Amino acid sequence: MEYFSYFCIVKERxxxxxxxxxxxxxxxISPYFPITDPTLIFLVVLCIILLAPIIMGKLRIPHIVGMxxxxxxxxxxxxxxxxxxxxxxxxxxxGMYYIMFLAGLxxxxxxxxxxxxxxxTFGLMTALVPFIMTYFMAIWLMGYSQVAALLLGCIxxxxxxxxxxxxxxxxxxxxxxxxxxxxSTMIALFLSLTAIAAIAGAFGADGGWAFWLIFLVKIIVxxxxxxxxxxxxxRWFLHRYSDSVMQFIFTLxxxxxxxxxxxIAGLEGILGAFLAGLILNxxxxxxxxxxxxxxxxxxxxxxxxxxxxxxxxINVRVLFHGGEIIWVVLFMVFVGTAGKALAAYMASxxxxxxxxxxxxxxxxxxxxxxxxxxxxxxxMRLETSPGHYLVDNDMLNGVVIMILFTCVISxxxxxxxxxxxxxxxxxxxxxxxxxxxxxxxxPVKYPDLAESLLNVxxxxxxxxxxxxxxxxxxxxxxxxxxxxxxxxxxxxxxxVKSASAADVRMQTQVxxxxxxxxxxxxxxxxxxxxxxxxxxxxxxxxxxxFWGDFAQSLYNGLNRQIIFVRLKQPINTLxxxxxxxxxxxxxxxxxxxxxxxxxxxxxxxxxxxxxxxRHDCNELIxxxxxxxxxxxxxEYKLMEHWNELPHLAEEMNDDHLMxxxxxxxxxxxxxxxxxxxxxxxxxFYSGKSLMIVFPDQFGERMDSMTFAEPxxxxxxxxxxxxxxxxxxxxxx
Numbered sequence: 001m002e003y004f005s006y007f008c009i010v011k012e013r014x015x016x017x018x019x020x021x022x023x024x025x026x027x028x029i030s031p032y033f034p035i036t037d038p039t040l041i042f043l044v045v046l047c048i049i050l051l052a053p054i055i056m057g058k059l060r061i062p063h064i065v066g067m068x069x070x071x072x073x074x075x076x077x078x079x080x081x082x083x084x085x086x087x088x089x090x091x092x093x094x095g096m097y098y099i100m101f102l103a104g105l106x107x108x109x110x111x112x113x114x115x116x117x118x119x120x121t122f123g124l125m126t127a128l129v130p131f132i133m134t135y136f137m138a139i140w141l142m143g144y145s146q147v148a149a150l151l152l153g154c155i156x157x158x159x160x161x162x163x164x165x166x167x168x169x170x171x172x173x174x175x176x177x178x179x180x181x182x183x184s185t186m187i188a189l190f191l192s193l194t195a196i197a198a199i200a201g202a203f204g205a206d207g208g209w210a211f212w213l214i215f216l217v218k219i220i221v222x223x224x225x226x227x228x229x230x231x232x233x234x235r236w237f238l239h240r241y242s243d244s245v246m247q248f249i250f251t252l253x254x255x256x257x258x259x260x261x262x263x264i265a266g267l268e269g270i271l272g273a274f275l276a277g278l279i280l281n282x283x284x285x286x287x288x289x290x291x292x293x294x295x296x297x298x299x300x301x302x303x304x305x306x307x308x309x310x311x312x313x314i315n316v317r318v319l320f321h322g323g324e325i326i327w328v329v330l331f332m333v334f335v336g337t338a339g340k341a342l343a344a345y346m347a348s349x350x351x352x353x354x355x356x357x358x359x360x361x362x363x364x365x366x367x368x369x370x371x372x373x374x375x376x377x378x379x380m381r382l383e384t385s386p387g388h389y390l391v392d393n394d395m396l397n398g399v400v401i402m403i404l405f406t407c408v409i410s411x412x413x414x415x416x417x418x419x420x421x422x423x424x425x426x427x428x429x430x431x432x433x434x435x436x437x438x439x440x441x442x443p444v445k446y447p448d449l450a451e452s453l454l455n456v457x458x459x460x461x462x463x464x465x466x467x468x469x470x471x472x473x474x475x476x477x478x479x480x481x482x483x484x485x486x487x488x489x490x491x492x493x494x495x496v497k498s499a500s501a502a503d504v505r506m507q508t509q510v511x512x513x514x515x516x517x518x519x520x521x522x523x524x525x526x527x528x529x530x531x532x533x534x535x536x537x538x539x540x541x542x543x544x545x546f547w548g549d550f551a552q553s554l555y556n557g558l559n560r561q562i563i564f565v566r567l568k569q570p571i572n573t574l575x576x577x578x579x580x581x582x583x584x585x586x587x588x589x590x591x592x593x594x595x596x597x598x599x600x601x602x603x604x605x606x607x608x609x610x611x612x613x614r615h616d617c618n619e620l621i622x623x624x625x626x627x628x629x630x631x632x633x634x635e636y637k638l639m640e641h642w643n644e645l646p647h648l649a650e651e652m653n654d655d656h657l658m659x660x661x662x663x664x665x666x667x668x669x670x671x672x673x674x675x676x677x678x679x680x681x682x683x684f685y686s687g688k689s690l691m692i693v694f695p696d697q698f699g700e701r702m703d704s705m706t707f708a709e710p711x712x713x714x715x716x717x718x719x720x721x722x723x724x725x726x727x728x729x730x731x732x
Contacts, residue, residue: 034076034083044074044082049304062166062411067304068404071311078316088309095306096369097273098298099161101255103182104277105284105291106173109606110631112183115176122180122347123187126365129346130339131157137335142328148390151199151379155399156336158192158371160270161185162310162407163364163414165303168295170418174286177357177421180347181364186274189371193267196375200382215266222265226275230254234283235655239569242451244501247290248297254280268374282606285572287458289501307407310369314404318397328398333405340366356420363414368406372399438462441470441529443520447491449535452567454495457533458502459571459601468505470527471495474519477512485510517553524558531561531593536690555694556664561590563597564692569655574689577602578652579659581613582642584669586620590695595621598659599629612639612648642673649684659691667697 035041052066074081112119131153138149167178197215237250255276262272284291318325341362348358376399379391440457444450450471457469473488475481492508499506507527513519524532534551555562579598585591602609609632611621618636625634639648645660652658660677663670681690 033080035081036083036085038087041082041085041087045305045308048074048308049301052304062163062415064163064165064307064411065408067307068311068314068407071308072314072316072404073311074308075312075314077312077314082312084309084312088305088312091302091305092309093269093306095298095302095304095309096160096270097255097259098302099164099306100270100274101277102168102173102295102298103161103164103185104274104279105281105294106168106286107182107278107281108174108179108631109278109281110603110633111174111176111179114631115180118180118347118351119183120187121350122343122361123184125347126159126184126340126343127157127188127191129343130336133339133342134335137331142331147199148379148395150195151375151390152332152395154192154195154199155368155372155375156332156339157195158189158368158375159185159340159365160367160369160371161364162307162367162369163410165299166411166414166418167360167364168299170422172360172418172421175360175421177348177353177360177417178364181361184361185365186271188365189268189271192371192375193271196378197266200378218265219267222261222267222272223275225261226258226272226279230258230276230279231283234280235573238283239573242570244289244293248293251280251284251290251294268371270371282575283572285459285604285606287463287502287604288455288572289498290572292502310403310407313373314400315397316401316404319401325394325397325401328394329401329405332398332402333409336368336402336406337366337409356417356424359413359417360421363410363412363417366406366413367410368399369403372403437528437530438465439467439470439527439529439531441472441520441524441527441532442495443472443474443523443532443534444491444495445473445488446535447494450491450495451498452571453533453535453565454498455571456563456565456567456601458499458504459604460533460597461504462600468507469499470523470529471506471508472511472520472523473509474511474513474516474523476516477514481512485512515550515553517550517557520550520554521558524560529560531563531597532558533563533565536564536566536692559664559697561593561696562694563594564690566690567657568687568689572605573655574605574657575607576653576656577605577607577609577659578648578656579609579611579661580639580642580645580648581611581617581621581661582663582669582671583614583617585613585661585663585695586617587668588663588695589697592624594661594693594695595624596628599625599632599634602634603629603632606633608633608635610635610637612637612644614638614640642671645673645680646684649688652685652688654688657689657691658685659693661693661695664694664697 035044048067048070052070053063056063056066072078076083134156135149135153138144138152139146144152161182164182167173167175172178233254234250238247241247241250255273258272258276259269260272262275263269284294319329344362344365345358347353348355348361376391376396380396382390438461440461442450442453442457444453454469454471461467461469471492473492475484475488488510492510496506496508509523511519511523513522520532523529532554536551551564577598598609611618611634613621613636615638618638622634622636625632648658660681662674662677677692
């Protein structure tokens with residue numbers, strides 16, 4: 001009775017308080033949600049994109065997880081702040097395409113060609129292992145029918161590269177484990193989509209041989225159109241239009257064109273986007289400003305939009321309803337993750353890769369999103385009997401919840417593996433940074449040459465050193481000095497903008513001098529530069545002499561590497577680099593430097609590089625390529641005498657670059673035939689893209705210039721033997 005009396009008193013007090021004028025009920029804000037105003041929708045999304053990485057960084061959770069969880073919270077199954085309207089459909093699909101397109105663009109094509117057996121093996125393993133596990137466990141443990149088990153097995157066999165932006169953030173796009181994961185994802189997705197098409201055909205009236213014949217013809221036509229059309233369109237467009245906005249729009253157009261063709265062929269658009277990336281791979285260098293713009297737009301807007309949209313599909317509340325759904329979710333998460341993990345670690349063990357590589361492969365291939373949603377939607381349209389569909393509500397909810405858990409697991413594993421790989425790589429990079437003196441100086445004067453010089457320097461620089469470039473404009477000290485200074489500042493400002501688009505720092509200086517060559521030499525010493533890249537005059541009206549007004553004075557007065565460049569077309573459209581190497585060039589002090597620069601440029605452009613030299617020199621270059629640039633597409637041809645130079649012009653095409661390795665007077669590889677080089681170039685190589693290299697000429701530089709240690713001990717010893725042998729030959 002006392003407890004009841006106390007309860008009545010408290011209730012009466014609460015009623016009196018509620019009638020107090022200062023005690024008003026909370027306003028009902030539910031009518032204002034979900035937000036429908038486009039401006040507010042975009043504002044909320046931008047706030048999520050901005051705040052999710054900050055909050056997740058404090059919690060040491062991958063940023064991608066934050067995007068997905070934010071979608072769960074603000075979606076209609078959460079707080080109902082936003083509705084998954086057409087904007088999420090549009091931007092989400094663009095983001096999904098973007099992930100696959102970037103994966104294709106950043107693939108190491110040469111490594112893929114050399115390791116196609118590994119790609120095929122891992123692709124089959126990562127598709128078949130989870131498919132077989134899911135099929136039998138779904139029948140034995142969950143009691144699904146054979147057709148439903150087949151559908152669920154296809155869903156688990158595929159995966160989406162949700163964690164790929166993490167790989168991009170750590171700069172591991174061309175890492176062997178990343179490349180294997182991307183290639184295997186495409187193989188698994190293609191096999192899964194083909195199997196889904198077979199299941200859908202079996203339920204339809206057109207499931208006979210005619211269906212498969214038409215399906216095969218559509219795939220062949222689809223691939224033929226992409227392979228024949230996109231490369232020609234890319235070469236034509238990039239050769240004629242250098243505007244950054246136009247190039248970006250052209251690239252996106254090719255991506256959506258390929259995705260649309262894939263949909264018409266009965267495949268998923270993400271497969272078409274990936275193939276478009278593979279085809280455009282060699283036309284968009286990894287370190288180019290265009291690639292930087294593509295990555296920036298995708299990582300800043302489209303990919304986060306896709307991740308938030310995925311989160312908005314997920315209804316976590318169904319887990320609290322109890323019943324069979326909990327077991328369905330646990331089963332799908334376990335099988336989907338365990339199957340992919342088993343395939344990844346089996347492949348890493350079979351390929352004799354470090355365990356960190358297995359972790360990265362497991363993380364990248366264990367997430368399910370876009371492919372799973374597309375396949376489960378197909379199953380929802382297939383009727384097993386009147387009114388009964390192949391995918392019931394439990395399977396649908398289980399797949400959607402499974403997407404959340406696999407995305408979280410995939411992101412965490414990928415983040416940890418990428419960090420460990422980067423830590424191991426940075427230990428070698430620090431040693432390389434301390435011992436490599438690379439700092440490139442770009443003397444520029446003419447706007448039509450400056451942009452191409454910058455692109456050459458970006459292709460040659462070592463991004464791991466993270467050193468900027470130096471752009472120099474030297475003007476004569478005459479009555480036009482002030483006007484020339486202003487034009488020089490405008491030119492350098494344009495170069496700084498172009499360099500920043502490729503995430504390259506640049507120092508600039510407008511220098512006044514009575515002699516251009518002396519001005520360049522003084523700036524070279526002030527900035528402690530390692531080499532010079534400058535233009536070779538194209539127009540006769542600039543200077544009647546081949547070398548211009550001051551080039552001879554510069555390379556005769558400076559004993560460091562100088563590269564003269566004349567490009568007749570954009571550097572990213574080059575398909576082959578041909579290098580003429582004189583006899584005894586391997587004994588020069590700057591041999592390693594120019595060889596490293598040319599191989600790095602060939603690797604970034606993904607083009608062939610052909611060396612014309614004597615047998616001993618080719619053997620030495622081959623050893624260097626094998627230990628320092630094993631993925632380079634290098635070829636070696638015999639050239640006994642320098643007088644064979646005119647015959648090399650017969651192998652030149654418009655999209656080839658001819659490189660002449662020369663020497664200054666008094667050096668061991670110098671020959672009098674070098675004096676006739678300008679005449680031979682004007683006669684046999686007129687209208688061709690050229691590069692003339694004057695290497696370092698002092699001896700102590702090669703001994704002090706070393707590189708990062710190879711990853712494996714046997715490679716390290718071989719490389720050290722190679723350097724020792726080179727030094728002994730130079731001494732003798």
